[in-house]
Amino acid sequence: MRPPVERLLADWIASGTRGIGQIRITQSGGIFSLCHREDEGRSDLAVHRSPNDAIEIAKYTDAGEYRPLKTAPNLRRGWWLELPDVEALQRALDFFYPGRLAALAVWEANRLAPTPLRATLERQTGMYRVAAKIPDGGIDQLVGRFCRSQDGEPGCLRTIMWARDGTKARPSLRLPLDKYIAPVDQTGRGENVIPLLCQEACNLLVAEARKVVKSE
């Protein structure tokens, strides 16, 4: 029996999903082919055949900058990745978007318990402990610019599942409501894609919250 995440992926593919994040997924003759959604139809792409190649593809932007946040909308272009089966597809997607399929599997099983941002911040120790002092208005601004799907700094294609605090308030009113709705294609293309769910603020956001507090 297939592990749950593999089953989930096979179900999404069978349902006609067109991809995930910035990646187009097509299937032909049992082979899965991946490319950047902006590269569809190009015939001059560099062909790769190992799921591990996703590590290098996802590492740098087109400008050669390191990508610490894999769900930032800056995946580089120019590559074509062919994979022989769902297991290899899962492995590659776990390198492109680490942890996102696992979060989706838990969500689909109705067991995802997102952590409110305040709980994440208050849990910090050491140099990040101070981040908890960020006011609600600061969170509104920070999340509004940092997590924005498009034109953010750096921006992120995840769907935010976590609330600001125990009141279940949205962390930022500066983001469109779609940013909080799981099935929405965060690239703005309105296609049927596998959502990238964010169950808890990332360490990058915690570090930014610290910067906000320190600058005040």
Place this chain on the structure above:
Amino acid sequence: MISQGDAALLITGHGSTVNPDSSAPSLAQAEAIRNRRIFREVVCSFWKEEPSLRDALLLFGDPEIREVYVVPNFISEGYFTQTVIPRELELEGSLTRRANGQLWKYCEPVGSHSAVTELLLARAAEIAPGVEEAETTLLIVGHGTALNDQSAVAAKRQVDKISALGRYASVQSAYMEEPPLIADWPRLTTTPNVVVVPFFISDGLHSYEDIPVLLGIEKEGAMAATRLRGVFRSNPHRLHGRALYYANAIGTAPQFADIILAQAENFERCTLDLGAPAQTVSS
């Protein structure tokens, strides 16, 4: 012995938001261990990269996985192994039973394993082939920090073990941020040959730039990563009338995959000895 089929391995690393080489050893070792097909699943998670330590709580949803071995890919016990990893993974001691019955086993960090001494010796011999050890000082460089003394303690422990072998003229530890400072190496050493091995898990700005600058083999300032990596290939460096040999971080050795496995196996031995009780958390 780790049971086949129902056990998973979680390698936890620091990672970096600026340096892609930080997570590279963990990813490479995970791949090497995955290929041995001992575990049903082998994954990495990082403090500063994805999947995060928090994501790791969701990574083992396969009901066939009954045990998860957590091995910190850290050079020593310290703030991360004692505070950050247990907090983020919601561990309540060496054994944590999850609500679904899964048992998480928190192992010792790789740097604590006795085989690390052998790897330090092998790395030193590799970068200074044919160099007479009796005329050589081996310098083990740790980070060193006033905040947590554990990394310095780990480096000193290696010094004691290698000194006891009586092979090198001198074996010393030195640090970036606390005395004895690595920048003082010309004064700390008297031998014609000096071999410097960074006691770090991965290569990064410390091993590419900070330590080479402190040693005097590179000038301060931003350099391209490709140029920085070249610092390991130009041995020996002739400075202060000595031959200085500089290695890359010890944790990049592929043998660390074996050490990760050994730490998982050691967990079984240690808990059998101690009879540690399982604890239950509600997550």
